Amino acid sequence: MKNQKQQDQLQMKISNRQLVLNQIKSSDNVSRASLAKELKMSPTSMTRICGDLSDLGFIKESQGDSKGVGRKALLLERNPHAFYSLGILVRLDFISFLVMDYKEQILAIKKWMLPVAGSPEEVAELIKDCFDKCRSEIPEIMDRVKAAGVSFPGVVSEDGRRIIRSRFTGWEETDFQELLRKKTGLYICLENDVKASVLEEYFHFPELQVNRLAFLSLSIDVGAAFMNEGRIIGGACGEIAHKILVYGGRKCSCEKSGCVSAYLSVQEILNQAEEAGGRCNDLTDLAAAYDRKEPWAQELMTRLGGYTALLIQDMMVWNNPEIILLGGRTVRDLPMLLDEALKRQDILNQDLLKETIICESKNTGNESMLGAAYLAMEYYEKIRLNQLREMEL
Ligand SMILES: [Zn+2]
Numbered sequence: 001m002k003n004q005k006q007q008d009q010l011q012m013k014i015s016n017r018q019l020v021l022n023q024i025k026s027s028d029n030v031s032r033a034s035l036a037k038e039l040k041m042s043p044t045s046m047t048r049i050c051g052d053l054s055d056l057g058f059i060k061e062s063q064g065d066s067k068g069v070g071r072k073a074l075l076l077e078r079n080p081h082a083f084y085s086l087g088i089l090v091r092l093d094f095i096s097f098l099v100m101d102y103k104e105q106i107l108a109i110k111k112w113m114l115p116v117a118g119s120p121e122e123v124a125e126l127i128k129d130c131f132d133k134c135r136s137e138i139p140e141i142m143d144r145v146k147a148a149g150v151s152f153p154g155v156v157s158e159d160g161r162r163i164i165r166s167r168f169t170g171w172e173e174t175d176f177q178e179l180l181r182k183k184t185g186l187y188i189c190l191e192n193d194v195k196a197s198v199l200e201e202y203f204h205f206p207e208l209q210v211n212r213l214a215f216l217s218l219s220i221d222v223g224a225a226f227m228n229e230g231r232i233i234g235g236a237c238g239e240i241a242h243k244i245l246v247y248g249g250r251k252c253s254c255e256k257s258g259c260v261s262a263y264l265s266v267q268e269i270l271n272q273a274e275e276a277g278g279r280c281n282d283l284t285d286l287a288a289a290y291d292r293k294e295p296w297a298q299e300l301m302t303r304l305g306g307y308t309a310l311l312i313q314d315m316m317v318w319n320n321p322e323i324i325l326l327g328g329r330t331v332r333d334l335p336m337l338l339d340e341a342l343k344r345q346d347i348l349n350q351d352l353l354k355e356t357i358i359c360e361s362k363n364t365g366n367e368s369m370l371g372a373a374y375l376a377m378e379y380y381e382k383i384r385l386n387q388l389r390e391m392e393l
Helices: 004-026 032-038 043-055 120-137 176-184 193-204 266-275 283-291 295-319 329-333 335-343 367-392
Strands: 059-063 074-078 084-090 094-100 106-113 145-152 163-166 171-174 187-192 212-218 222-228 323-327 357-360
Touching: 004 032, 004 043, 004 074, 004 367, 032 043, 032 074, 043 059, 084 120, 084 367, 094 120, 094 367, 106 120, 120 176, 145 176, 145 193, 145 367, 171 176, 176 187, 187 193, 187 367, 193 212, 193 222, 193 323, 193 367, 212 295, 212 329, 222 295, 266 283, 266 295, 266 329, 283 295, 283 329, 283 335, 295 323, 295 335, 323 329, 329 335, 335 357
Parallel strands: 084 145, 145 187, 212 323, 323 357
Antiparallel strands: 059 074, 084 094, 094 106, 163 171, 212 222
């Protein structure tokens, strides 16, 4: 056992390696000298740290293409094949995978339509089957996958290990990390699906890297996520689906009345369309009826826009984010929902608050898997960096 001082020094070494790695990740093709200067480290320690990172396979050196005469500077960049990470999205009716290399390029996306139900053991088995299928189809990619992030609808513990509660599977206090690790042999971390989505957008788009970012997801169900200074606010924060929106309102699947979900989940939007006299098989039918200026569709969208504005107002007054993103299937299929919500300045205009930008998320439909893959990447990086500690003990 080493003494406290030596432990602290080791921790410092690991933090410094993470710092340098983060810097290389944010600006690939950077010279050792400029890294040392930016991070205020000595050239000697920079050489040692880069040596360690290169031993781990995370970074590689390349010859810069300087056009002038003289010696070309050696530049550092991430090694895209250091390891790959997998983002897994679990939904009621499908499981999908996204594989990303270490330079965040998407290498493969797969989707299996299947009913996802049963015990944690059974669902872990389903995921393992999908993983095995993938391994036999694209072994050259899957063999490099070291870690997986699972994007899951439900409350996930802040350490990414347990599903605390999920209405969708009925699970409580489930150590799904351990279960899936045993089945797949991968390092696993879990995150709530909406939180994974906002993480992806934050890391991917520099213009979204503000102090307080929030995300409202309207899809099969409704959820929100908040980020403060680059960190997700964890736990049950953002579980708004069964917050009462209309006192004494529509009956909800949870048996209460007037929940957000009873108005803004996909199924309930379709039910309200039918009650209003329109027949819609899906949300795009509703969008088309609105565009044709059918009165029932216009009236319904105005009402749904008002409910959405009320949710945005809640998010504004509790956390006053600089930006609130609206995303999810409903927002993609019904672009007029955001327009209708933004018309409600009577609700949104909060003159005591700092101004909030409200806009559509930049998502493509893959954000929840991408976010999970990012988390897996960071998680595995940390594990490997900590192995440096073991090497020294
Ligand atoms: Zn409810």
